[in-house]
Amino acid sequence: MDGVVDHLADERNKAQFDVEEMKIVWAGSRHVFELSDRIARLVASDPVFRKDNRATLSRKDLFKNTLRKAAHAWKRIIELRLSEEEASKLRFYVDEAAFTDLHWGMFVPAIKGQATEEQQQKWLPLAYKMQIIGCYAQTELGHGSNVQGLETTATFDPQTDEFDIHSPTLTSSKWWPGGLGKVSTHAVVYARLITDGQEHGVHGFIVQLRSLDDHLPLPGITIGDIGMKFGNGAYNTMDNGVTRNGKCVRSNVPRQLIYGTMVFVRQTIVSDASCALSRAVCIATRYSAVRRQFGSQNGGVETQVIDYKTQQNRLFPLLAAAYAFRFVGEWLKWLYTDVTQRLQANDFSTLPEAHACTAGLKSLTTTFTADAIEECRKLCGGHGYLCSSGLPELFAVYVPACTYEGDNVVLLLQVARFLMKTVSQLGSEKKPVGTTAYMGRVEHLMQCRCSVQKAEDWLNPNTILEAFEARTARMSVAVAQKLAQFANPEEGFLELSPNLVEASVAHCQLIVVSKFIEKLQQDIPGKGVKELLGMLCNIYALNILHKHLGDFLSTGSITPKQGSLANDQLRSLYSQVRPNAIALVDAFNYTDHYLGSVLGRYDGNVYPKLYEEAWKDPLNDSVVPDGYHEYIRPLLKNQLRNARL
Numbered sequence: 001m002d003g004v005v006d007h008l009a010d011e012r013n014k015a016q017f018d019v020e021e022m023k024i025v026w027a028g029s030r031h032v033f034e035l036s037d038r039i040a041r042l043v044a045s046d047p048v049f050r051k052d053n054r055a056t057l058s059r060k061d062l063f064k065n066t067l068r069k070a071a072h073a074w075k076r077i078i079e080l081r082l083s084e085e086e087a088s089k090l091r092f093y094v095d096e097a098a099f100t101d102l103h104w105g106m107f108v109p110a111i112k113g114q115a116t117e118e119q120q121q122k123w124l125p126l127a128y129k130m131q132i133i134g135c136y137a138q139t140e141l142g143h144g145s146n147v148q149g150l151e152t153t154a155t156f157d158p159q160t161d162e163f164d165i166h167s168p169t170l171t172s173s174k175w176w177p178g179g180l181g182k183v184s185t186h187a188v189v190y191a192r193l194i195t196d197g198q199e200h201g202v203h204g205f206i207v208q209l210r211s212l213d214d215h216l217p218l219p220g221i222t223i224g225d226i227g228m229k230f231g232n233g234a235y236n237t238m239d240n241g242v243t244r245n246g247k248c249v250r251s252n253v254p255r256q257l258i259y260g261t262m263v264f265v266r267q268t269i270v271s272d273a274s275c276a277l278s279r280a281v282c283i284a285t286r287y288s289a290v291r292r293q294f295g296s297q298n299g300g301v302e303t304q305v306i307d308y309k310t311q312q313n314r315l316f317p318l319l320a321a322a323y324a325f326r327f328v329g330e331w332l333k334w335l336y337t338d339v340t341q342r343l344q345a346n347d348f349s350t351l352p353e354a355h356a357c358t359a360g361l362k363s364l365t366t367t368f369t370a371d372a373i374e375e376c377r378k379l380c381g382g383h384g385y386l387c388s389s390g391l392p393e394l395f396a397v398y399v400p401a402c403t404y405e406g407d408n409v410v411l412l413l414q415v416a417r418f419l420m421k422t423v424s425q426l427g428s429e430k431k432p433v434g435t436t437a438y439m440g441r442v443e444h445l446m447q448c449r450c451s452v453q454k455a456e457d458w459l460n461p462n463t464i465l466e467a468f469e470a471r472t473a474r475m476s477v478a479v480a481q482k483l484a485q486f487a488n489p490e491e492g493f494l495e496l497s498p499n500l501v502e503a504s505v506a507h508c509q510l511i512v513v514s515k516f517i518e519k520l521q522q523d524i525p526g527k528g529v530k531e532l533l534g535m536l537c538n539i540y541a542l543n544i545l546h547k548h549l550g551d552f553l554s555t556g557s558i559t560p561k562q563g564s565l566a567n568d569q570l571r572s573l574y575s576q577v578r579p580n581a582i583a584l585v586d587a588f589n590y591t592d593h594y595l596g597s598v599l600g601r602y603d604g605n606v607y608p609k610l611y612e613e614a615w616k617d618p619l620n621d622s623v624v625p626d627g628y629h630e631y632i633r634p635l636l637k638n639q640l641r642n643a644r645l
């Protein structure tokens with residue numbers, strides 16, 4: 001900021017907490033903060049990583065530019081001898097969907113989680129040095145959610161000691177895998193295993209797709225890109241592939257680990273949600289402090305739009321959710337590490353809970369974040385619709401997260417199965433543990449009454465927790481009772497699936513709220529940091545209560561009067577957060593390069609930069625547009641009838 005006027009300085013001076021300490025809380029530790037800060041600046045200062053031209057490049061140029069960035073990133077990683085942690089941060093800050101996401105994010109984890117020791121020794125060193133590039137080829141043209149319905153076959157031939165991978169139908173073509181279309185040399189392909197004419201379900205196989213000499217597909221393999229996707233620049237930096245046929249190397253893993261890579265990636269997606277959400281919120285918050293509309297008295301300045309209660313009511317719950325998702329993401333990472341260690345010791349007992357938590361939280365956080373990015377665009381008024389706001393691209397890149405790695409509704413139905421199983425086991429020897437431990441108090445939760453009498457009573461974490469637990473337990477038990485009336489449970493499950501999904505959402509919201517409350521029980525240093533986090537936790541919880549009031553009232557978990565008091569408390573919390581809003585988004589420590597938004601600039605110097613940015617558009621290369629002589633002039637001169645169009 002040297003020599004630059006900070007238009008948001010007054011806002012920063014209002015902060016009532018230690019921003020530097022909050023940055024550490026957000027990062028997770030001082031080590032991660034320092035590392036992230038260093039790598040973010042490194043990326044921001046490298047001209048190869050510029051991204052302000054993405055919206056105007058053609059698909060081919062966009063894609064080639066992504067290849068250039070990926071190669072440059074790898075070069076820098078080698079030159080600077082970056083650790084795995086630093087390298088992954090570098091890719092994060094380059095901020096461009098690319099084949100490397102799938103290579104490092106799915107191909108390598110799939111081998112680590114599912115391949116035998118011998119296979120790992122063969123493939124991992126090659127993958128780590130990027131001497132092979134891999135992708136995760138599960139989804140087919142005909143089946144994505146229904147993994148057991150995949151049609152690709154892997155038939156073992158004992159004579160050659162090989163598997164014959166075959167796509168017997170058009171719908172069995174692998175369709176969607178990122179990196180597959182143009183870049184990957186190898187893939188983990190999911191196929192139905194057949195030995196001695198017998199089927200053994202879906203397994204993963206490492207398949208070489210392309211020659212390592214000339215990159216041509218190997219004989220019998222047809223590969224291409226599936227075409228343009230939603231948004232202009234956005235996700236079109238990625239090649240998503242279609243392929244048929246191939247040969248491969250043998251794989252043999254325990255049944256329970258086949259889905260393991262999905263559990264891993266879903267866990268990373270929850271942390272990514274807090275990044276995407278915080279980024280949109282940072283843009284909308286800074287711009288809301290810069291933007292003024294109405295309210296000028298005697299020729300004075302107009303009101304900052306952030307001071308309108310409606311703006312706060314839309315924006316601050318999103319800010320609170322960004323922090324909430326950060327902390328639940330941290331916890332989920334711990335849960336994943338724990339389950340991985342147990343699996344290595346052949347303990348599969350916590351896998352169902354890990355599956356339900358990763359599936360449910362992936363669904364909850366991505367749905368919320370996609371909607372929130374769009375809300376942030378609207379919070380920025382007309383300028384939010386400009387590509388230079390960064391929000392349209394962020395939305396287009398982010399929104400498929402609601403679909404990939406498991407459609408969000410399909411995933412909530414998985415949570416519902418877990419919940420219904422838990423309810424059905426109540427009263428048996430098997431006590432609910434972990435995130436369903438509250439079900440162990442179901443008798444109390446079915447009849448307890450919320451004690452809130454005045455608005456401030458809602459600030460008690462135990463009061464909030466019990467209201468959320470009662471709501472979820474009552475919704476789950478109610479739908480379980482309805483299910484029990486069906487002679488065929490699967491028929492009942494289909495019929496009641498909307499109710500089941502609602503119970504799952506309630507359960508996942510309870511997890512997020514409870515993990516935020518647990519975070520606040522830790523020792524958190526820094527003036528005012530814990531107080532501010534407490535306010536955000538209450539905003540997150542009370543906003544859900546307000547938005548889902550129907551659930552809380554219909555289950556009798558709270559009274560209408562208590563619902564109204566929660567809303568009064570929310571308004572008061574907004575006023576307390578307001579002076580801290582800019583500092584709370586500064587704590588994300590995003591560089592202007594990473595934010596990629598004129599509206600979200602750190603210095604708040606929005607208008608001159610918007611004007612400057614507009615002139616850079618290729619349409620402004622000439623004053624009179626290309627096409628004037630063919631199409632506009634004849635129109636104006638009434639010569640269209642004779643014109644050759």
Ligand SMILES: CCCCC/C=C\C/C=C\C/C=C\CCC(=O)SCCNC(=O)CCNC(=O)[C@H](O)C(C)(C)COP(=O)(O)OP(=O)(O)OC[C@H]1O[C@@H](n2cnc3c(N)ncnc32)[C@H](O)[C@@H]1OP(=O)(O)O
Pocket residue numbers: 101102104105106136138139144145146147148178259260262263265268269351352355403404405406407410414417
């Ligand atoms: C840092 C880098 C990150 C990289 C990526 C990040 C950013 C984004 C970049 C690019 C995009 C990236 C990736 C996208 C990649 C993909 O999309 S890959 C494809 C993902 N596909 C899916 O997610 C498919 C969704 N469908 C399913 O998960 C399953 O088919 C199903 C819905 C769960 C149904 O399974 P099925 O076997 O038919 O049925 P059932 O319900 O009977 O389940 C059987 C039992 O298995 C348990 N189970 C199911 N899933 C899991 C799991 N993942 N882990 C553990 N256990 C699981 C289930 O609970 C059942 O158990 P029971 O005890 O029998 O009840």
Ligand SMILES: Cc1cc2nc3c(=O)[nH]c(=O)nc-3n(C[C@H](O)[C@H](O)[C@H](O)COP(=O)(O)OP(=O)(O)OC[C@H]3O[C@@H](n4cnc5c(N)ncnc54)[C@H](O)[C@@H]3O)c2cc1C
Pocket residue numbers: 102136137138139142143144145146175176177178235240400403404405406407408409410413
């Ligand atoms: C950008 C992007 C990247 C991707 N990358 C990869 C990749 O790298 N590798 C890979 O293998 N795949 C990849 N995929 C594929 C992705 O995992 C699938 O698209 C996803 O799992 C959803 O499956 P589907 O497309 O079959 O949806 P469908 O299952 O066809 O869903 C269509 C609709 O049906 C509903 N539905 C489906 N089943 C049920 C049910 N049982 N009950 C109620 N409703 C149901 C869904 O809710 C949805 O509304 C990617 C997809 C995208 C968009």
